[in-house]
Amino acid sequence: MKTAAGNSRRKFDETFKREAVQKWLHSGKSAAVVGEELGIHAHRLYTWRKIVPAVAGGRATAVKPGSAGLARPWRRRGACGSG
Secondary structure (H helix, E strand, O other): OEEOOOOOOEEOOHHHHHHHHHHHHHHOOOHHHHHHHHOOOHHHHHHHHHHOOOOOOOOOOOOOOOOOOOOOOOOOOOOOOOO
8 A cells, every 4th residue: 555745645556455355255244344444435345356467266256347246137218208
C-alpha cells in the first residue's frame, strides 16, 4: 500500500488486492469484517473481486470489460406501462 506525497488517496498494488480478495473469500467472513481487519472499505473487496484475475480455488472470476453481469429475464416496460 502506498500513499502519494501530498495526496491522501491510497493506492493498492495488484498483490495486495489479490491477497485481500483471497483472504475474504477463503475466510468465510463478511466483506465488512475482512475490510475492517485490512483497514479498507468493504466495497473495495467487491470491486477488486471483479477486476483481479480469477483467484485459484476461490469463487472470484474476472468480469469481461463491458459485461453487464447477470442477464435479465424480464423486459423493461415503457413509461406508459405497456410493453
